[in-house]
Amino acid sequence: MTVEEQIRDIIARITRVDKSIITRQSTFKEIKADSLDVVQALVAVEETFGIEIPDEEAQKFQNFGDFVSYVENRVAQKEKV
Amino acid sequence: MSFEGKLALVTGSGRGIGRAIALKLASQGADIIVNFFRHRESAEQTAKDIQALGVKAEVIRANVGDPAKVDEIFDMIGNKFGHLDILISNAASGVGRPVADIDVKAWEWTMDINARALLLCAQRAAKLMEGRGGKIVSISSLGSRFVLPNYTVVGVSKAALEALTRYLAIELAPLNICVNAVAASAVETEALKFYFKEGLVKDSRYVTPVGRMVIPEDVANVVAFLCSEEAFMIRGQTIIVDGGTSVGLFALAGK
Numbered sequence: 053m054t055v056e057e058q059i060r061d062i063i064a065r066i067t068r069v070d071k072s073i074i075t076r077q078s079t080f081k082e083i084k085a086d087s088l089d090v091v092q093a094l095v096a097v098e099e100t101f102g103i104e105i106p107d108e109e110a111q112k113f114q115n116f117g118d119f120v121s122y123v124e125n126r127v128a129q130k131e132k133v
Numbered sequence: 134m135s136f137e138g139k140l141a142l143v144t145g146s147g148r149g150i151g152r153a154i155a156l157k158l159a160s161q162g163a164d165i166i167v168n169f170f171r172h173r174e175s176a177e178q179t180a181k182d183i184q185a186l187g188v189k190a191e192v193i194r195a196n197v198g199d200p201a202k203v204d205e206i207f208d209m210i211g212n213k214f215g216h217l218d219i220l221i222s223n224a225a226s227g228v229g230r231p232v233a234d235i236d237v238k239a240w241e242w243t244m245d246i247n248a249r250a251l252l253l254c255a256q257r258a259a260k261l262m263e264g265r266g267g268k269i270v271s272i273s274s275l276g277s278r279f280v281l282p283n284y285t286v287v288g289v290s291k292a293a294l295e296a297l298t299r300y301l302a303i304e305l306a307p308l309n310i311c312v313n314a315v316a317a318s319a320v321e322t323e324a325l326k327f328y329f330k331e332g333l334v335k336d337s338r339y340v341t342p343v344g345r346m347v348i349p350e351d352v353a354n355v356v357a358f359l360c361s362e363e364a365f366m367i368r369g370q371t372i373i374v375d376g377g378t379s380v381g382l383f384a385l386a387g388k
Contacts (some may be wrong), residue, residue, distance in 0.1 A: 088228050088242055091171070095196065104194070107171040 055101070055127055056120045062096045063089075063116070076117030083116065090117055134322055134361045135161030140217055141360075142210065144168045144197050145224025147176035149322030150272060153349030154221050155179055156186070163219065164189040169207060170196045170224065177221055180337035197224045198246035200253055207257035217261035220362050222251040222271040222294075227287035235286050248297065255301050257353065259308060266309030268360040271298050272352070273316035291316070295371045302369030313359045313367055316319045319374035320347045343376035356378075 057075075064071035067085045069077055070120075080090055094105050097119075103126045113119045136158055136363055146155040147169035154311070155165045165183050167190055169176035176192050183190035195202035210217055226246040229240035251271050258269060271293050275281075276288035293313050302312040318341070341347070352374050358364055361370070373379055 086228075088239055092238075092242075104173065106173050108174065 055093060055124045058100060059093075059097055059120055059123060060116075062100065064066050066092050066096065074116055075121065076115065079118075080114045080116065100128075103127065103130065134354075134357060135162050136219070136360065136362070138355075139163045139219060140166070140210075141219035141221065142166040142168065142217060142254075142258070143221040143223055144169070144250065146221075146274055147172045147179055148195055150317070150352050151221070151223040152179045152350045153270075153353040154356050156182060157350070157353035158219065158221075159186045159188050159190070161184040161357065162188060166189070166206075166210060167192045168197070168224065176337075190345075197213060197222075197227070197250035197254065198242065203204060203250065203253045203257065207254075208260065210261060211346065216265060217258050218265065218267050220254055220258040220267070220269045221356060222254055222269065224250065225272070225287075227284075227290070228364070229283040230286070231283055232285050237300075238253040240286055243286045244290050245366055246295065247287065248293035251294055251297055251301075255297075256304070257313070259305055259310060262308065262310055269305070269312040270356050270359050271295075271312075271314045273298075273314045275316055275318045275373070275375060277316060277371075279379065288314065298371065306368060311359070311365065311368060313364070313369065314371040315352055315355050315359065316371050316373050317347050318350050318373075318378045320349055320352060322349060333355070341376035341378050342366075342381045345376070347374055347376055 060071050060074050063074060063083060063085065067083055067089050069084055085093065094110055098105055101123060109122065113122065141158045141163045143155040143165060145151040146167045151203050155167055159165050167176050168181050173194065180192045181192035193206055195206050197203055203310055222307050224246060229242045230239060255269055258267065271294050273291045276284045277291035277295050281288065298314040305312055355372055359367065
């Protein structure tokens, strides 16, 4: 499973939306994710990938694609180390 | 008041009230364990500011709403220090919604972080205070007894926190552990800015008889007092720090 697929599964589980509607352009509002859903998704993603996503970074995510790109970069950096 | 040689854990101490409490206790000589969940930069800054006061600071990330993470905090303290003198249960979260929109997830999230965390932390802390005694102070809010718009689940969690504070005070008294709470009205913090944004509270400067808002240091001063030997006979109480707001409601109505 790719990073994107794993994050999509996590968000769909938390917000209980059909994962087929979550595209890289989807905003959190479109996914029906409220601020608690977002925090819970961040925590679940952090635990899945063994990374830490500070709120300062998370606040910059405009859509699902931003979230995925950020995590992909962090995972790639981690693998380099 | 001196806390020299004492070790204090302040949950949620990267910012706001928790940070002010950590700095206050550190300024009186206590070594501090800074706990945070979402804002590492702020926590690291708090630790630096504590160290600049000439005492030790340790940073640990944990969501106190998660029992496994609470265990991680206390396992670290046990392994590294072997004891604890002061526990400040300050970390809080919440979901601002009208009653009709509170779902189980929002309820559990808020209750777990704001109320259950005190139970789990106090249980572990009491073991680390065994034979030496200790102080536990929890941070509540006026929402535990007064109704604020969209504050239901937080207010209820704070009421539970205050009730738990009373039970802990009695059960832990034989272990020479003093347990109390401090409840503040709206305090000028980052969290309050969030509530302003969400439209939960209006500028409460105008409803504080003292003429200014409560600031984190006002709360920290009372917490430090409750952690001192001077407060030895105060047990299970919730001390309100609100500039008189809660006793002055009717007096202010005509202003």
